[in-house]
Amino acid sequence: MEEKNILEIRGLKSYFFTDNGVVPAVDGVDLDIPEGKIIGLVGESGCGKSMTVRSVMGLLKYPGRVVEGSIRFDGREIAGLKENELRDICGKDISMIFQEPMTSLNPVIKVGKQVRETLLIHDRSISREEADRRVIEIFKKVGISEPEKRFNSYPHQLSGGLRQRVMIAMAMICKPKLLIADEPTTALDVTIEAQILRLMKELRDETGMSVLLITHNLGVVAELCDYIYVMYAGKIVEQAETFELFDHTAHPYTQGLLDSIPRIGRNADRLHTIPGVVPNLLHLPKGCAFCNRCELAEKSCHDQGVELREISPGHKVRCIKPIEHKEVTGS
Amino acid sequence: MNDSMNTAPQEVLLRAEHLYKNYSTGKKGREVHAVSDVNLSIMKGETLALVGESGCGKSTLGRTLIHMLPATSGSIYYQDMDIAAMDDKQFKPYRRKMQMIFQDPYASLDPRMTVRNIIAEPLETYKVCATKEETTERVLKLMDAVGIPGEFLNRYPHQFSGGQRQRIGIARAIALQPELIICDEPVSALDVSVQSQVLNLLKDIQHAFELTYLFIGHDLSVINFVADRVCVMFLGCICEVAGKDELYSKPLHPYSEFLLDAIPVADPHRRNRQRKVLTGEIPSPMDLPKGCCFCTRCPYATDICRKERPELRDLGDGRQVACHHPLG
Numbered sequence: 001m002e003e004k005n006i007l008e009i010r011g012l013k014s015y016f017f018t019d020n021g022v023v024p025a026v027d028g029v030d031l032d033i034p035e036g037k038i039i040g041l042v043g044e045s046g047c048g049k050s051m052t053v054r055s056v057m058g059l060l061k062y063p064g065r066v067v068e069g070s071i072r073f074d075g076r077e078i079a080g081l082k083e084n085e086l087r088d089i090c091g092k093d094i095s096m097i098f099q100e101p102m103t104s105l106n107p108v109i110k111v112g113k114q115v116r117e118t119l120l121i122h123d124r125s126i127s128r129e130e131a132d133r134r135v136i137e138i139f140k141k142v143g144i145s146e147p148e149k150r151f152n153s154y155p156h157q158l159s160g161g162l163r164q165r166v167m168i169a170m171a172m173i174c175k176p177k178l179l180i181a182d183e184p185t186t187a188l189d190v191t192i193e194a195q196i197l198r199l200m201k202e203l204r205d206e207t208g209m210s211v212l213l214i215t216h217n218l219g220v221v222a223e224l225c226d227y228i229y230v231m232y233a234g235k236i237v238e239q240a241e242t243f244e245l246f247d248h249t250a251h252p253y254t255q256g257l258l259d260s261i262p263r264i265g266r267n268a269d270r271l272h273t274i275p276g277v278v279p280n281l282l283h284l285p286k287g288c289a290f291c292n293r294c295e296l297a298e299k300s301c302h303d304q305g306v307e308l309r310e311i312s313p314g315h316k317v318r319c320i321k322p323i324e325h326k327e328v329t330g331s
Numbered sequence: 332m333n334d335s336m337n338t339a340p341q342e343v344l345l346r347a348e349h350l351y352k353n354y355s356t357g358k359k360g361r362e363v364h365a366v367s368d369v370n371l372s373i374m375k376g377e378t379l380a381l382v383g384e385s386g387c388g389k390s391t392l393g394r395t396l397i398h399m400l401p402a403t404s405g406s407i408y409y410q411d412m413d414i415a416a417m418d419d420k421q422f423k424p425y426r427r428k429m430q431m432i433f434q435d436p437y438a439s440l441d442p443r444m445t446v447r448n449i450i451a452e453p454l455e456t457y458k459v460c461a462t463k464e465e466t467t468e469r470v471l472k473l474m475d476a477v478g479i480p481g482e483f484l485n486r487y488p489h490q491f492s493g494g495q496r497q498r499i500g501i502a503r504a505i506a507l508q509p510e511l512i513i514c515d516e517p518v519s520a521l522d523v524s525v526q527s528q529v530l531n532l533l534k535d536i537q538h539a540f541e542l543t544y545l546f547i548g549h550d551l552s553v554i555n556f557v558a559d560r561v562c563v564m565f566l567g568c569i570c571e572v573a574g575k576d577e578l579y580s581k582p583l584h585p586y587s588e589f590l591l592d593a594i595p596v597a598d599p600h601r602r603n604r605q606r607k608v609l610t611g612e613i614p615s616p617m618d619l620p621k622g623c624c625f626c627t628r629c630p631y632a633t634d635i636c637r638k639e640r641p642e643l644r645d646l647g648d649g650r651q652v653a654c655h656h657p658l659g
Binding site: 044045160189190191192193194195197198216217218219220222223224242243246256257258260261262263264265267268269270271272273274277278 | 385495523526534550553555556579589591596597599
């Protein structure tokens with residue numbers, strides 16, 4: 001079954017050129033987003049997941065820049081496009097939701113006007129009355145109660161959950177083909193988080209857009225995603241369809257993350273931990289980036305770099321000695 | 332591993348009675364009721380978790396209990412001494428018994444102080460050690476207890492990672508051998524792999540130093556790991572108090588049930604489970620509903636819920652619930 005990819009990233013390298021040396025924040029990432037799917041990009045802070053999407057959106061700031069690689073959106077190469085060319089795509093066909101709904105909204109402009117602005121910039125033919133009507137319509141769709149009243153609210157008058165809904169409305173108003181959500185629920189409470197996740201899923205089902213969900217929360221990806229990429233120290237270390245990833249975890253890092261989560265019903269006296277900390281990207285180990293924290297590492301892990309390889313259809317892992325699962329090898 | 336279930340601690344360490352904490356908003360007569368009519372006991376040696384959404388008053392309650400914020404009214408008994416009405420001078424001998432671990436390890440350590448000075452500050456304030464050398468000795472012991480290598484003694488906070496900074500915060504909190512530590516969301520700023528290290532450390536030092544924790548958090552899976560008893564808060568009121576296992580297997584308050592249902596589970600096979608998702612937003616703490624605080628969001632609410640505020644009732648087995656129509 002051949003699916004059309006709305007976004008294809010090949011060999012993306014984004015480096016930061018600092019006074020202390022070159023930081024390979026994104027180091028050779030391949031990533032596909034098929035149409036209508038929700039893709040998860042998981043990793044801890046500093047692993048490069050946000051930098052990957054910033055590269056796509058052309059939002060990398062000095063001293064960082066894309067040094068290599070191709071980013072194809074809807075069949076068109078967008079890496080290296082000038083800012084004004086990129087602006088036609090970003091915000092319209094690709095839109096983004098950020099983590100902190102307070103800092104991403106302008107505090108002195110009414111939220112309805114901010115959402116309307118997005119629409120008017122990308123579609124000049126639309127009249128203001130028509131735009132207002134569309135804003136109220138999208139407010140209803142994302143579950144904002146009393147949309148007419150909320151149109152004239154300022155961000156500080158709204159709760160965190162409502163603000164995130166406004167952000168989603170802003171991202172959705174141009175009917176994007178791809179929605180990138182960078183930790184959309186991290187700043188929210190659990191009950192609101194559940195509402196927002198449900199909303200994103202409903203919007204995907206309804207509009208058929210693709211979603212790239214960036215998060216550190218494995219619970220969130222398990223609830224929502226179709227396919228998952230796990231990132232560590234600038235590289236993809238494992239990728240698989242969601243059920244495959246959770247059932248047949250192959251990379252020790254992914255397994256470590258899964259084991260570290262406290263789970264209800266498992267009354268353990270201690271939690272599993274991954275020893276050590278995320279390595280400094282300026283001084284990466286010569287071999288596998290995870291080797292110093294890996295309990296299964298052997299000598300060869302320290303000596304040579306590891307390539308991403310396919311271990312079963314659609315399941316790739318960057319590890320010399322992936323974890324084997326008995327039911328897989330036994331059959 | 333240990334038989335903590337059977338040897339449940341019984342001695343009350345801290346007890347709050349009809350505790351209120353209001354904030355004035357500057358507008359005439361308008362007040363935010365951050366904590367209203369809270370009755371709560373913390374047993375010696377236990378970990379009591381305080382759960383709720385942001386803005387529900389859990390941090391304010393934690394801070395009011397250890398006199399970091401003055402209570403508006405009500406009493407707080409620490410081993411039968413009412414500390415709520417004390418002034419700072421009277422409270423000083425009690426202060427060292429109650430410490431706090433803060434949420435943000437980036438903001439809670441002075442960036443211009445070395446690790447040694449950060450940890451030594453409480454020791455010097457209370458003149459615990461006679462000489463500088465003795466103080467440094469103590470600091471090194473504390474660093475060892477929290478897993479920070481002694482050679483980092485003269486480093487500054489920015490040279491450490493978030494997890495290590497939180498360890499430094501913990502070392503400072505245990506420096507005066509307190510009895511009670513308020514842990515205010517100590518792991519919510521940390522990554523999963525580091526979070527588990529810090530949670531394990533908190534458990535270890537609790538055993539080693541015989542500490543009592545009031546653990547404030549919003550992540551119910553973390554709470555499930557650390558807590559003995561759980562207290563669920565909503566809009567400044569306590570909804571339910573129960574033993575951890577009882578609450579997670581059979582919540583009695585509708586709000587607790589919604590909270591438990593909302594947790595994302597790291598298991599895709601369970602994604603299609605029946606979940607109850609709460610609708611609506613939290614009412615403003617400035618004008619609370621007249622009846623039960625939760626009645627505007629509660630699907631089971633009836634007339635009495637909108638008229639009369641439910642008292643926190645004792646249902647036996649250490650369970651308390653404030654609801655006119657408890658579940659089950």
